[in-house]
Amino acid sequence: MRIGIIGAGALGGTFAVLLERAGHDVHVTARGAGLAAIRASGIRLSGGFGEASGRPGAGPLLDGRFDLVLVCVKAQDAEAAILDNAGTIDGCPVIVVQNGLDGVSTAQRLLPRSDCFGLLSIIAANYTEPGVVRITTRATSYLGRGSGRADAASVRWAAELSRAVPVKAIDDFVGSQWTKLIVNMVNGLPAIVGRPVQDVIADRAMRRVMTASMREAVRVGIARGIRFGSLQGLSDARLRLLAQLPLGVGQLLPWLMGRRMGSVPNLGSTQQSLRRGQPTEINFLNGAVVREAQAARLGAPVNAAITTLVHEVEASGQPLSRDEVLRRIRV
Template identity: 40%
Template sequence: MRVTVIGAGAVGGALAALLDRAGHEVSVTARGDHAVALTESGLTLDGGFGAHRAGVAVVARVPADTRLVIVATKANDTAAALAGVDVPSGCPVMVLQNGLGGDELVRSVLPGSPVGVGLALFAASLVGPGRVTVTAAAPLVIGGDARSVAVALPVLRAALPERVDVSADIRGAQWTKLVINQVNALPAITGLSVQQTVADDRLRRVLGAAMAETVAVGAALGVSWQAIGPVDAAALRPLQAPGAEGVAAGEELARMLARGMGDVPNPASMLQSIRRGRVTEVDQINGAVAAAGRAAGVATPVSDAIIALVHEVERTAAFVTPADAATRVSTTQD
């Protein structure tokens, strides 16, 4: 089957290589030195899913014989990435992104296509042009439009060494992933890996507060928390406790997630963007929490402070020390 991956970065690149290994014809969109390397030398995958060199076709437009499109760009790049790629009318699309809103945007741009949602739990890094490393092997959860899921499920299950689960409530699953994705911003602010962030007492408290705040917003909206890997409604329930108790529960959840990542440093996607001089997904992740909080009447001082810090690092290219980051978020809450 011809599968086209729009955005063959870390997650998209890992999937493209796995799909090639499973015997599919894979086309990808990419840019800059990465696109040149893919064209000249192929896509090299290593790490948690094993090693493979994939021969992928770098394209500017989606080939007419494509039977599944995977959109794996950063959420903030979605509109630009879809402009001019000419997705065949009615072709199923699976959107694999962090944060909220990406699938709605794809539906608005591609009204004739069934659109599903994918939530990647595995961690991957684009370590160089044409080179992707999976730093933590983990499952994939998909859901959304039944027609998209029906096409994507057997393709992805044949390609991924870990399991692919189907969620009956993809919105609830997205919110659970949004809690998990709170690990993303602090590395972008400080330049530390996720594991280093969680090991720092000051940053772990900020992370715990961000997670508890996200759970509070989701609860106010009536979100039905869905299981994403080891995180389910029971794991999130302690984060709804008021004050320091909820923050402490968030810290414990962060510890559990860090343990699951193993020893290979996980830079998270936002830090990868900072290192490449690109805009991060902070507005689609932490910004989504803040926007939902405003709609629900829930204050989000932690999210607001984190958003401001990430944008500062984007502008200045200068990381903030853990002590300064913790102090500035704490001051905002006071």
């Protein structure tokens, strides 16, 4: 197949190399130093999927006809990136590989002739150098759309992608998006203090704040009528239990997540954006919890505080101390 990938960062670069290795003709979009590096040396992949390299076609926009397009840009860049490429990709099957809750609906709105799907990737990857990706946690990704059972097209595309990288079709994709949102609550605090996710989880006081953000997000999801999908050992029943547990007991959840990450430092996508001097997608992670809480006429003070602090670090370029974070977020 001829496959286009919009965005060649951590996940876009990973899929580009693995799909090319599986025999597909892959073309990616990139800009600036990223585009120059890919044109000069391709994309180098290491870590969980082995050592591999790819030489995809690369340019600022996709060009020509495609059998499939993956949108792998950050959530805040999705609308502009899709619009930039709409003339080429509208009518082509599109899979949005993105954090947050809005990716598939955004693609459907902007690409009315396309069949649009979402992909939830649990792969952890570090991308701090243009054209170089290191997989710190290998994991299955989950493909689907809507709130019903996985349809035939979702099953077919999951099987096709699985020839290159593990992908499963899932029922109730919207519920699973919410579960992934809970998982992504590990991103904000490490970005604020400039430490790996594992270090923050190992700190009891910081882990308590992280647990509070997760519990708050679960309570908001319940208020919005969400049935959480099963991902990463999490399920609707376990997350509903978290909503009721005291923070001291609930800390077991992020602690177990940290154990699964292994020993290779996981920076998280938000911190990697900060290190590259780029805007983060925090408004679509903890910020999404705040917006959904407002829609449910609830408060989400912990997630609101984390969102604010990430924006402060974006503006200053300097992480905050652990003590400052604990002073400003009291749980």
